[in-house]
Amino acid sequence: MLKNFTRSDVVYRHTFVIILAFVLIIGSAVVLAYTYKQTNAMNERIAKLDAEQFATSVAKFRNFYSEKIVPIAKDHGLNVTHDYENANWSIPLPATFAKDFGEYISSDDKSYAVKLYSDLPFPWRNQEKLDTIEKATIEKIKENPDAPVISVESHNGNKYIRYARGDIMKESCVACHNSYPGSPKTDWKVGDVRGVLEVIRPINTAQFNSIGLLKESFLMMLAIILSMVSLIFFVLRKLTNSLNAAYEAYEKEEKTSQKLHASSVKMTAIVNSVEEVIIVIDEKGIITECNNSIVKVFGYSVKEIIGKNVSVLMTGDHHIHHDNYIEEYIGKGEGTVMGQNREFVAIRKNGEVFPIELFVNDARIGDTVFFTGSIRDITERIEIEKDKELTHKAALESAELKSEFLANMSHEIRTPMNGVIGMTELLLLSDLDEEQQELAHTVKDSADSLLTIINDILDFSKIEAGKLSIKKRHFKLLKMIEGSIDLLSKEANKKEVELAFFIDKNVPLEITGDAGRLRQILINLLNNALKFTEDGQVILYVSMNNDDTICFSIIDSGIGIPEDSLATLFDSFSQVDGSSSREHGGTGLGLAICKQLVNLMKGEMGVESKLGVGSTFWFTIKLDENNEHPIKPLIDSNARVLMWSTSETLNRYYKEQLSQWGMSSTIVRNLNSINNELDNNTYNMLALDSDNIFIDENNPESFFPILETLRQKSNALFVLYASHQQYQFLSTLKFEKNIVLFKKPIKHTAIKTLMDQFESRANKTAEKDTSPIKIETLETTQEEMTNDEKTTVIEKDKYHILLAEDNLVNQKVAVKMLTNLGCKVTVSNNGQEALDKAREHYFDAIFMDCQMPELDGYEATKLIRTFPQSHMNYDIPVIAFTANAMKDDHKKCEQAGMDDYLSKPVSLDKLEKVIHKWIEKMAARQSRYLKQKLMKELL
Numbered sequence: 001m002l003k004n005f006t007r008s009d010v011v012y013r014h015t016f017v018i019i020l021a022f023v024l025i026i027g028s029a030v031v032l033a034y035t036y037k038q039t040n041a042m043n044e045r046i047a048k049l050d051a052e053q054f055a056t057s058v059a060k061f062r063n064f065y066s067e068k069i070v071p072i073a074k075d076h077g078l079n080v081t082h083d084y085e086n087a088n089w090s091i092p093l094p095a096t097f098a099k100d101f102g103e104y105i106s107s108d109d110k111s112y113a114v115k116l117y118s119d120l121p122f123p124w125r126n127q128e129k130l131d132t133i134e135k136a137t138i139e140k141i142k143e144n145p146d147a148p149v150i151s152v153e154s155h156n157g158n159k160y161i162r163y164a165r166g167d168i169m170k171e172s173c174v175a176c177h178n179s180y181p182g183s184p185k186t187d188w189k190v191g192d193v194r195g196v197l198e199v200i201r202p203i204n205t206a207q208f209n210s211i212g213l214l215k216e217s218f219l220m221m222l223a224i225i226l227s228m229v230s231l232i233f234f235v236l237r238k239l240t241n242s243l244n245a246a247y248e249a250y251e252k253e254e255k256t257s258q259k260l261h262a263s264s265v266k267m268t269a270i271v272n273s274v275e276e277v278i279i280v281i282d283e284k285g286i287i288t289e290c291n292n293s294i295v296k297v298f299g300y301s302v303k304e305i306i307g308k309n310v311s312v313l314m315t316g317d318h319h320i321h322h323d324n325y326i327e328e329y330i331g332k333g334e335g336t337v338m339g340q341n342r343e344f345v346a347i348r349k350n351g352e353v354f355p356i357e358l359f360v361n362d363a364r365i366g367d368t369v370f371f372t373g374s375i376r377d378i379t380e381r382i383e384i385e386k387d388k389e390l391t392h393k394a395a396l397e398s399a400e401l402k403s404e405f406l407a408n409m410s411h412e413i414r415t416p417m418n419g420v421i422g423m424t425e426l427l428l429l430s431d432l433d434e435e436q437q438e439l440a441h442t443v444k445d446s447a448d449s450l451l452t453i454i455n456d457i458l459d460f461s462k463i464e465a466g467k468l469s470i471k472k473r474h475f476k477l478l479k480m481i482e483g484s485i486d487l488l489s490k491e492a493n494k495k496e497v498e499l500a501f502f503i504d505k506n507v508p509l510e511i512t513g514d515a516g517r518l519r520q521i522l523i524n525l526l527n528n529a530l531k532f533t534e535d536g537q538v539i540l541y542v543s544m545n546n547d548d549t550i551c552f553s554i555i556d557s558g559i560g561i562p563e564d565s566l567a568t569l570f571d572s573f574s575q576v577d578g579s580s581s582r583e584h585g586g587t588g589l590g591l592a593i594c595k596q597l598v599n600l601m602k603g604e605m606g607v608e609s610k611l612g613v614g615s616t617f618w619f620t621i622k623l624d625e626n627n628e629h630p631i632k633p634l635i636d637s638n639a640r641v642l643m644w645s646t647s648e649t650l651n652r653y654y655k656e657q658l659s660q661w662g663m664s665s666t667i668v669r670n671l672n673s674i675n676n677e678l679d680n681n682t683y684n685m686l687a688l689d690s691d692n693i694f695i696d697e698n699n700p701e702s703f704f705p706i707l708e709t710l711r712q713k714s715n716a717l718f719v720l721y722a723s724h725q726q727y728q729f730l731s732t733l734k735f736e737k738n739i740v741l742f743k744k745p746i747k748h749t750a751i752k753t754l755m756d757q758f759e760s761r762a763n764k765t766a767e768k769d770t771s772p773i774k775i776e777t778l779e780t781t782q783e784e785m786t787n788d789e790k791t792t793v794i795e796k797d798k799y800h801i802l803l804a805e806d807n808l809v810n811q812k813v814a815v816k817m818l819t820n821l822g823c824k825v826t827v828s829n830n831g832q833e834a835l836d837k838a839r840e841h842y843f844d845a846i847f848m849d850c851q852m853p854e855l856d857g858y859e860a861t862k863l864i865r866t867f868p869q870s871h872m873n874y875d876i877p878v879i880a881f882t883a884n885a886m887k888d889d890h891k892k893c894e895q896a897g898m899d900d901y902l903s904k905p906v907s908l909d910k911l912e913k914v915i916h917k918w919i920e921k922m923a924a925r926q927s928r929y930l931k932q933k934l935m936k937e938l939l
Helices: 007-075 094-108 132-143 171-179 206-227 229-234 236-273 293-298 316-332 379-428 434-464 477-495 515-531 590-600 648-660 671-680 700-713 724-730 748-763 775-786 808-820 831-840 857-864 887-896 908-938
Strands: 079-081 090-092 113-117 149-155 158-168 193-202 277-282 287-290 341-347 353-365 368-377 473-476 498-503 510-513 537-544 549-556 605-610 614-622 640-644 664-668 685-689 717-722 739-743 800-804 824-828 845-848 878-882 900-903
Touching: 007 079, 007 090, 007 094, 007 149, 007 158, 007 171, 007 193, 007 236, 090 094, 094 113, 113 132, 132 149, 132 158, 132 193, 277 293, 316 341, 353 379, 379 434, 379 808, 379 908, 473 477, 477 498, 477 515, 477 537, 477 724, 477 748, 498 648, 515 537, 515 549, 515 590, 515 614, 537 648, 590 605, 590 614, 640 648, 640 671, 648 664, 664 671, 671 685, 671 700, 700 717, 717 724, 717 748, 724 739, 800 808, 800 831, 808 824, 808 908, 824 831, 831 845, 831 857, 845 857, 845 908, 857 878, 857 887, 878 887, 887 900, 900 908
Parallel strands: 079 090, 498 537, 640 664, 640 685, 685 717, 717 739, 800 824, 800 845, 845 878, 878 900
Antiparallel strands: 113 193, 149 158, 158 193, 277 287, 277 368, 341 353, 353 368, 473 510, 537 549, 549 614, 605 614
C-alpha cells in the first residue's frame, strides 16, 4: 500500500486535507455568522413583542384609570386636574397620569423608558421639545394611526428597541380635551391622533453570551479538526460520513437548544417583569420556582425560598393546616381557594404581617400535580380604600357644614333684608314727592335683586345637596303663564321691547306639575331675554310635541351668544361675559338651576343663537301620564279680523294664533292698506297696534279723526292695544261704543272675555241689542283672571295678632304692615313672652319667629299646642314668621305644630295673602270666643 503512494498522492492528499480543513474553518465561520444573525433577529423579535405587550399594558392601565377611577373620583367630589400636586382633593388627568407614570417607570431603570408626547402639547408642557425621531414618528402615525412605528437603535454599544403607537382620542376623552382650560385644540373628534405612546427597551443581551459560548465551541471543534487532520488522511471516507452525520445531529441539537433557551429567557423575563409574586409548588407544598418579586414583597431571595414549604409565607390557621388543604384537594378535589381571588394575611421574612390577594390554580403533567399561585400585596389598596372612606366621610361632614353655613347666612341676610324691603314698601305707601318715590323704588328694586341672587345661591346649594324636589299639583297653565308675563311687563315697557306670548291649541291649559318651579324657569328665561334685548321683541311660544311633552320657547331679538360660549352656557357660575365690568350682572347660576329643574321634570333644555340676531332658549316638560285634563282651544270663533301691526316677526305668530282660534285674519302694515281692505271686505273685528300712531301728549284727542275715518267704513268691533305709555294717553279718552282698549302684552284670558261678549252680542242681534262692550267690564275681568286671591277688606282692629319677634327693626316692619292691613298687634320679644301672653289673653293668630332667645319659636309653638281644648287659644293659627328659608325649615315648622310658613323678607302683598288665607278661621274662632265670653258674663 505504501508503494502505491506517490509524492503526487501525498501532495494530493495533503492538498485535500488542507482544502478540507480550510472548508471546515470557513464552514464553521459561516455557521457562526448565520447563528449570530438568527440569534440577533430572534432577540429583536422578542424585544419587539415585549415592547408591544408592555405598551398595550400601559394603554390599558391608562384606560382603566380614565374610565373607572376618574368617574368614581368625580362622584366623590375630587377635582381632576393636570396640577394635582398643588391642588387639594384632586387627582391627575388621565394624560397627566400616563405621562407621570411613564416618567416614574423610566426613573427606576435608565435603560427602560416610557414616553407620552404630542406635537400639540398643553401650555405647561411646551418646554418639552421633540427630537427628530419623535417628530418623524408623529407624522408616520398620523398617516396611518393603526400601524405602530418600530425601530432598533444603538447607543454606547447597546441596542434598544423603540416601539411607538398612536394615542387615539376616544369618546370619553373628547369632551375633556375640548373643554379643558388651556387646551391647544378644542375641536377634537373620536379617532384623532392626540399624541404618541413610546416604549424604549433594551434588546436582551443574554443571547450574546450564548453566542460567545457557541463561538468558543466552534473554535474548540476546529482545533480538534486540525489535530485530527492526520487521522482524516487515513480514514477520510468513513470519517467524513461520520462527521457529516455528527455535524447534522449537532446542528439540530444546537438549534433546539437555542429555541428552548430563547423561550426560557422570554418566559423568565415576562414572569420577572410583573409586580405580583409568582410561585410554583409541588403536591407537598414545597416551592420549586418563583419570580424575582419575592424579594420585594416577602424579603426572601429566590435562592433561599426555593425548597421551603409555602406555609412559611402564611400566618395563623393557614400556616398550620396548609399541607392538609393540599392533601384534601388532591384526594377529594375540594378546596375553597382554587380558581378564585382570596384575601389573606401573609408574613415577611422579617416577621412583618401584611394583607395579600392570592389566586391559585393547579396543573398536571401525567400523574404529577403542581400548583401555581399569584400573590399581590394589597396594603396600598386597603389604605386607599380607607382613605376613600375617610374622604367620603369628610365630604359628608363638609356638605353638612356647608348646608348649615348657608342656612345661617340665609337667616342672617334675610333678617336685615326684611327690614329694608318692608320699610321701603311702607315708605312707598306714604306721601312722597316724585323724586322721593323714584329713590324709594330704586331701593326696593335693588333689594329685590339682592333677594333674587340669594335665592339663586340657595337653590344651587339644594341642587348640590340633592335636596331640590318637584311637587306635583293640579294648576292652570294659562293662569301661571299670564302671571309670569305680568311680572315682566314693567321691565319690557321700560325698555320699549315688545313682550308677547302664544299658545298652540293642542296644549292643555290645565296640567299636573310644579307650578312654582315652572314659573321660576319661565321668569328666569324671560328676564334674561329682556336683559339682553335692547330693541325688537321677546316672545314666549308654547307648543306640544309628539312625545307628550310641552315645549316652551323663549325667542328674542337680542345681542345673541357667541358659538364658543354655547357649550358651557348651562354650567354653574358660567356667564357669556364673566369680566368684572360686565354690563348685565347676575350670579351665573340661573341657567344652571333652570337646567336642573327641567331635568327633574323629565324634560330637556337647549339654546340656539346667532350673534347680533338673537337667541331661542327652549325647554320641555313631560306631561303627567295620568293627565286627564281636556285639550281644547281657549277660543273657538269664526270671526274675521283685520289687524294692523308693523312687526314682521310678531305678525307670523298673530296670524297662526288667530287661525288656531278659528278666526280668519288679514294683517296689514299701514293705514292705507286698512282703508283699502275695509273698502273691499267686511270684518267683524279691527285690531290696531296704537303704538304705530303718533298721539300728541298735550292733545290725545287728535287720535279721534283716525278712528272716525275707520268707523265710517266699518261697524266692526275696534280693539286698540298699546304699550304702557301710549295706554296712559288713550285711557284718558272717552271712546264711542264698541271700542276696547288693551294694554300690552295682550292676555289670552282678556281676549277670551272679549270674544265671549262679542259672541253674546252677535247672538242677540235679532233682539236689536246694541249695548257696547265697555272697557271697564273688560279690565275687571282681566284682573279677576290674573289675581291669585280675591281680597277682602279687613275691619280695622277687628283681629288681634300676637307678634313674637326679637329683632327691633323687624318688629317695627311687621307691626306697621299688620296695622296697615287693619289688625291690632301685641308684640313679644321672645318665645317665652309669647307663650305667657298666649296663656293669659285671647288672640286671633300668632306670627311666630323661629330663632329667639330664652325660648325659640319651635318650642313655644309645641307648648302652645299642649293647651287643653277648653283654652281660648287651643286651636289658634300659628304662622311661622322666619328668616329660615331652607327646604327642611318648612317641615320643621310643621312638625312643631305651626299652621303656615312665611319666609322673610316679607312683602305687604305676601302678608295680606296669608291673613286672608286664615281670615275665615280667625272669624269663626273669634265668634266662638265672644259667645263663650258673653255666656260667662251672663252667668
